[in-house]
Amino acid sequence: MEPWEMREWFADFLEALNRHDVERVREFLHPSVRRAHLPAGADAWIADYANLLHGFPDWQWKRIQLLVEDDRLAVHLRGGGGHTGPYAFVAPTRTRVSIASFAMYRVECGLIVEATGTDDAAQIRSAIA
Template sequence: MEPGQMREWFAEYLDACNRHDLDAIRGFVDPSVRRAHLPGGADAWVDDMADLFRAFPDWRWRRIQLVVEEDRLAAHVRASGTHVGEFRGVAPTRRHVNVAEFAIYRVAAGRIIELAGTADHVELMAQLTEASRPG
């Protein structure tokens, strides 16, 4: 894909994510996608997104910056939502969280085949843990 097509592709992917459309999201992910430090495969990707959406039904991403180079996208996004369901063992805090995410996607034939970045939710979990501490 040309850089303009990659930018449009990412906008469509982000739109599917913001609609919480798991079927559409699956269409952007290669069945054998590799994710740094996370389980691979489209099923694991979609399961992780479903867990996130259950815990944060208002979760949304906003693109801050996107860099395209050959078959790779480097994305900086802001994500936010309200924690109303259990997430990774943390009971609902009802806290609104806002996190920065950085990722590099490798794309082939219109599907993500590799991901490396901050998708492990370290910053998010820190905010939830901080929110649950007595003040």
Template sequence: MREWHADYLDACNRHDLDAIRSFLSPSVRRAHLPSGSDAWIDDLAELFTAFPDWRWRRVQLIAEEDRLAVHLRAGGTHAAAFRGIAPTRRHVNVAEFAMYRVMDRRIAEYSGTGDHIELLAQLHGGLPT
């Protein structure tokens, strides 16, 4: 599972949406977010357009059977509109926490802090980077 996640994170850091899709179940469920791999890819495409240098770094990973718990640091420079906010050129740095259920080497379920609340607060100048 650790190697699998390293490969997934590498695809994410390369912004390779086709490779990322290969890690997703077509019907992946996301807590509080639209389900399905198309919605996941659309969200990442929006993020990568707004933050062309966006990268994740794994801090900690815990694997148990088909479950992963991952603590990540992520960040990038706001270079294009994101969620209605014009480019600020601010560099943001956020903590992310993700829980995955992986079936047949594909993410079947996700829950975590991928709602961008901390990121949006930094773009509005509410939190330090």
């Protein structure tokens, strides 16, 4: 993919995340996607995202910065939502959470094959604890 195509590809991925369309999100993931310090595979990624949406049903991501180099994306996002459902064994607190997220993705044939970045779950847990 050309850099402009990667930018459009990421915009589509972010739109699927923000619509909470987990099946569409899955279409962007290689079945055995590797994630730093997290279980590998698209199923694990989707399960983690579904857990986030269970605790924060209005969660949205906003792109702050996106850099493209060859088959890699560097992304700075801001994510947030209201804690109205259970998340990480914490009952709903009604706390509004806003986090900064930094991630690197390697993309092959339109699928994320590797991902690494900040531990968003840890940031979220600390905001509601």
